Amino acid sequence: MNDASTNRPESLWAIAWQQLRRKQIAMICLAILVAYAGIWLYAEGNFWSAKLRGVTPNYRISNYAIRNQPPSATHWLGTNYAGRDNVSQIVQGTRIAFEIALLTSCIVIPIGFALGALAGFFGRKIDTGIVYLYSVVGSVPGILLITAISYVVRGAVERSPAMQTVTRYADSGLLAVCIGMGFTGWVGLCRLIRAEYLKHRERQYVLAARAIGVRPAAIMFRHIAPNVAHLIIINFSLSFPGLILTEAVLSYLGVGIANEPSWGAIINDAKQRLWLGNWWELAGATAAMFFLVLALNLFGDALRDALDPKLRTAETKTA
Amino acid sequence: MIAYILRRIISVAPIALGVLLVTFLLFRVIGGNPAYRIAGKNATPAKIAQISHARGYDLPYFLNFEKFPQQLFHAQFPRLARNILRGDFGESLTSKMRVSQLLRDGVLPSLCVTTPLFFIELILAVALALLAAYYRDTWIDRSLVVLAVMAMSISSLVYIMVAQYWLASEWRLFPVWGFEGPQYLILPVLIGTVAGTGGTLRFYRTVMLDEMYQDYVRTARAKGVSPAKILFSHVLRNALIPILTNVIVALPFLYTGSLLLESFFGIPGLGRLLVSAISNGDEDVIFAETFIGAVLFVLANTLTDIAYTWADPRIRIK
Secondary structure (H helix, E strand, C coil): CCHHHHHCCCCHHHHHHHHHHHCHHHHHHHHHHHHHHHHHHHHHHHHHHHHHHCCCCHHHCCCHHHCCCCCCCCCCCCECCCCCEHHHHHHHHHHHHHHHHHHHHHHHHHHHHHHHHHHHHHCHHHHHHHHHHHHHHHCCCHHHHHHHHHHHHHHHHHHCHHHHHHHHHCCHHHHHHHHHHHHHHHHHHHHHHHHHHHHHHCCHHHHHHHHCCCCHHHHHHHHHHHHHCHHHHHHHHHHHHHHHHHHHHHHHHCCCCCCCCCHHHHHHHHHHHHCCCCCHHHHHHHHHHHHHHHHHHHHHHHHHHHHCCCCCCCCCCCC | CHHHHHHHHHCHHHHHHHHHHHHHHHHHHHCCCHHHHHHCCCCCHHHHHHHHHHHCCCCCCCCCCCCCCCCCCCCHHHHHHHHHHCCCCCECCCCCCEHHHHHHHHHHHHHHHHHHHHHHHHHHHHHHHHHHHHCCCCHHHHHHHHHHHHHHCCCHHHHHHHHHHHHHHHCCCCCCCCCCCCHHHHHHHHHHHHHHHHHHHHHHHHHHHHHHCCHHHHHHHHCCCCHHHHHHHHHHHHHHHHHHHHHHHCCHHHHHCCHHHHHHHCCCCHHHHHHHHHHHCCHHHHHHHHHHHHHHHHHHHHHHHHHHHHHCHHHHCC
């Protein structure tokens, strides 16, 4: 290693990674998350290979001769009401949980970041307007607004001819849930980013850039954005578990995912069969959800501590 | 101080108007004509037109320029705003009752569940958070945190289903369903406490630990104040602000009730009303509950700001 590279200051990410590596729990959680991501990719492959060939994917083939069977060597968690293997349902549920998190983030991150940056950087009227906007959206209790949006959007998506091409590939309930959680979830990120831009606006490097005549857009995105980008990651990892838990509630309320085996839908289906003593379906989906949410909660905390120890995020109520 | 409170109260109005606008846009504009949702999937165009006309969905959204100038405000949004100011939220599709009457009927059962839940959860969470902060970095603290995170990672649906099946149905410790006496409330409140305390406890603990490492705590310790006194009179007082926020912001949920607990246990409150309204497409009920919940939330936020000035004298100067 030459002198130039040893003298280079370490990046935030490198320091954070070193801190994370020292925490045993964080590393165990990371391993669990990697395992889940592997299952997700497998399920995604399974789903798309069937979709593109135009056949029913194997997890959806029903066999009424073996419905509601207890766990056995061939079906580790038994079968459900249509004789489908519960393990493969839960594997597909992993796919849906990740899809929800990614799709929702595709709405949350651009809106939250752009509005937060604009409000914090320009201040004045823009700031007043954006703060008003997020106060309004933020003041509808989360679960009510998410429910209302998913309820309304699902009807609109199913009726709209323009959305037909989209709903051929994505469940209309999935879209509705993501839109509902996306258009409520940006408020938290927007607040964080705005506060951070307010701080950075007065820093010397920004004043220096202004003084030599860098355009405001360039300062906003090329100079300040890299310094606040870690908030996006923290926000993503801390809101992921909430999304999974909310999806389950939405499924119960009947505005969630209907035609795909999301964990919420499985739990909701298992509700009736619990009264017949079939507990394995519920237990399987709950366990799958539990370990992912637990790992995300713990890893998200460790990540936040490593990247931004001063940040304090309030717990949000789901239902 | 009074001027500040008045200013805060006046600032509720624009937000409430914004909330009305957002809910209106959501239900009437973005989601298309609500008549489609009311009529169901296989409705004829004539049926849709009839519902639209009867419920005023065929009017312009904001201003009626065709009937200018006498009936300029004969449009959806002005009509809605006028009705809401009068306390009229329309009529329920399924029961044909006034929505305002349904809301009045549902408040008491909702409060019966949410009020005990609110206080038990608050006391338990603060007490456990103090315990964890006092014994920080010992096995007591660590196991409390682990338990809290684990409790947060299970869906509240699962808590309800498991408890209802085993505790109420199999072991017959509690009634399974209904709302006929206090014994019907024990299990819902118990489940709500178990499912909700984890997250709150963890948040309060973080807040208290943040205060633990402040200079004033070190000073107090240096001059020989006992650890218990530091915790109760110094740390708790300063941790009060985030705790107050959390508590007051939870107040609107007392009114809206618990969607899941009420519908699983057959408690005829506002939560269950909303759940059945969603499954029946009862447009006016969903709208009313969303709007009222939001307005209460705005009020609660204002109340938080006012409470800050009481809890923290430093804020009064601004």
